[in-house]
Amino acid sequence: MDDQDPGLQLVHLLRAVTVELDLLAAEFAGREGLHPTDVRALIHLLDAGREGVRATPGWLGAQLGVNSASTTALVDRLERLGLVRRERDTRDRRRVLLVVQDQAVTLGWSFFGPLIHEMVAEMRAFDETELATVRRFLLAMRDVAATRRRAQQDSSARR
Amino acid sequence: MDDQDPGLQLVHLLRAVTVELDLLAAEFAGREGLHPTDVRALIHLLDAGREGVRATPGWLGAQLGVNSASTTALVDRLERLGLVRRERDTRDRRRVLLVVQDQAVTLGWSFFGPLIHEMVAEMRAFDETELATVRRFLLAMRDVAATRRRAQQDSSARR
DNA sequence: TCGAGAATCTCGATTGTCGAGACATTACAG
DNA sequence: CTGTAATGTCTCGACAATCGAGATTCTCGA
Numbered sequence: 001m002d003d004q005d006p007g008l009q010l011v012h013l014l015r016a017v018t019v020e021l022d023l024l025a026a027e028f029a030g031r032e033g034l035h036p037t038d039v040r041a042l043i044h045l046l047d048a049g050r051e052g053v054r055a056t057p058g059w060l061g062a063q064l065g066v067n068s069a070s071t072t073a074l075v076d077r078l079e080r081l082g083l084v085r086r087e088r089d090t091r092d093r094r095r096v097l098l099v100v101q102d103q104a105v106t107l108g109w110s111f112f113g114p115l116i117h118e119m120v121a122e123m124r125a126f127d128e129t130e131l132a133t134v135r136r137f138l139l140a141m142r143d144v145a146a147t148r149r150r151a152q153q154d155s156s157a158r159r
Numbered sequence: 160m161d162d163q164d165p166g167l168q169l170v171h172l173l174r175a176v177t178v179e180l181d182l183l184a185a186e187f188a189g190r191e192g193l194h195p196t197d198v199r200a201l202i203h204l205l206d207a208g209r210e211g212v213r214a215t216p217g218w219l220g221a222q223l224g225v226n227s228a229s230t231t232a233l234v235d236r237l238e239r240l241g242l243v244r245r246e247r248d249t250r251d252r253r254r255v256l257l258v259v260q261d262q263a264v265t266l267g268w269s270f271f272g273p274l275i276h277e278m279v280a281e282m283r284a285f286d287e288t289e290l291a292t293v294r295r296f297l298l299a300m301r302d303v304a305a306t307r308r309r310a311q312q313d314s315s316a317r318r
Numbered sequence: 319t320c321g322a323g324a325a326t327c328t329c330g331a332t333t334g335t336c337g338a339g340a341c342a343t344t345a346c347a348g
Numbered sequence: 349c350t351g352t353a354a355t356g357t358c359t360c361g362a363c364a365a366t367c368g369a370g371a372t373t374c375t376c377g378a
Contacts, residue, residue: 006290007279013297014278015202018177020304022199023224027311035365040181043174058325065182070366072327077365094325094374115307119173120166122299126292131165133289134296138172140281145179148274152186194334217356229335231358236334253343253356 014141028111034081039111040064041074045084045100046108055098056089083107173300187270193240198270199223200233204243204259205267214257215248242266 022036029039044063048055061071075098078084083104089095123131181195188198203222207214220230234257237243242263248254282290 005279006287006294007282008275010282010290010294010297011275011278012206013294013301014176015180017173017297017301017304018180019199019202020301020308021174021177022181024304024308024311026224027308031311037365040178043178047171056325057327065185066365067367068326069328069368073365075326092325092375096326115303116167116170118303118307119170119300120164122303123166123169123296125299126296128165130292130296131169133285133292135165135169135172137282137285137289137293138169138176140284141278142172142176142179144274144277144281145176145183148277149179149183149186152183152190196334215356216358225334226336227357228337228359232334234357251344251356255357 024115025111032107034077037064037066037070037074038077038081041078042083042104042108045078045098045104049100049105055100056095057098058095060098078104183274184270191266193236196223196225196229196233197236197240200237201242201263201267204237204257204263208259208264214259215254216257217254219257237263 025039026036029036041060041064044060045055047053048059053059057071057075058068060075061068064071064074066074075084075086075096078098079086083101085099085101087097087099089097126134184198185195188195200219200223203219204214206212207218212218216230216234217227219234220227223230223233225233234243234245234255237257238245242260244258244260246256246258248256285293
């Protein structure tokens with residue numbers, strides 16, 4: 001009935017994966033009494049911690065695509081939950097540094113840990129060459145999306 | 160500093176792709192004056208249309224993971240925007256069928272069309288064997304997420 | 319020193335989401 | 349056939365996440 005083109009099939013499949021992951025995150029959010037945005041923020045904060053990036057409200061808001069008022073409210077929530085702590089930057093005192101608390105790491109792991117574990121386990125069915133191919137593919141798709149997003153941001157900022 | 164494990168790398172990369180796609184959808188939503196949920200609904204409605212599935216409010220709500228009140232409000236919005244039309248099912252008169260309007264298809268294509276096109280173009284850098292590998296990989300990841308989600312839904316429904 | 323610009327926060331309004339429950343319809347047991 | 353349970357959708361009231369506009373505090377270059 002549809003999709004002879006293997007390319008189209010893959011696009012739909014990739015989207016199906018993102019749909020599933022989003023629903024999984026939403027489910028986790030609901031169970032923990034936090035909102036989908038909070039989970040997304042948690043992801044970025046943990047990434048930042050792992051990569052040694054210094055997180056600030058402005059940075060976080062940019063990552064999530066929300067405005068500054070929402071970011072403040074978001075950080076308030078995360079702070080109230082004990083997931084992050086606000087700390088004035090001593091160098092640039094306009095800035096606030098978001099310090100990820102241990103509890104956030106624990107919470108993040110309780111959700112992502114098992115998921116990651118299962119995914120990595122599934123990957124054992126692929127040899128190194130195949131994983132390299134997948135990696136190349138995902139990088140290409142990410143770049144398409146990222147490039148397209150930047151282009152549209154610019155064109156809307158120009159108005 | 161991190162990630163010697165190629166498996167972990169891939170998990171993070173997969174997540175990065177979903178983050179980009181979500182942001183892209185959010186950007187599109189904001190530009191068109193609709194909400195992220197509306198875009199997600201549009202995706203599922205177009206899929207249903209393409210696959211010949213008869214969409215109803217209950218079905219749509221289940222796809223999106225929102226409750227019935229939100230679903231009603233969502234369908235109200237979509238109907239007001241002229242994207243779908245409500246139509247009573249003559250066989251089971253409790254049901255309402257969601258008929259996707261041409262305008263929805265046009266709108267969906269204006270967003271997904273170029274994106275899909277670029278992605279398919281990028282895939283020309285892969286031969287058939289490689290695409291088959293990617294397909295196998297994505298199917299595995301989707302199933303991990305889907306299985307995990309169902310498991311957690313069941314465990315929370317049991318309470 | 320002064321002014322432009324950056325980073326964060328406050329305020330008021332809008333609106334998407336939820337929980338509980340109403341209503342109509344269908345399915346099924348007796 | 350009849351009454352009862354289950355299903356699909358919608359209504360209502362409350363909550364809270366988000367936004368736009370603007371205030372505040374601070375940095376940095378002229």
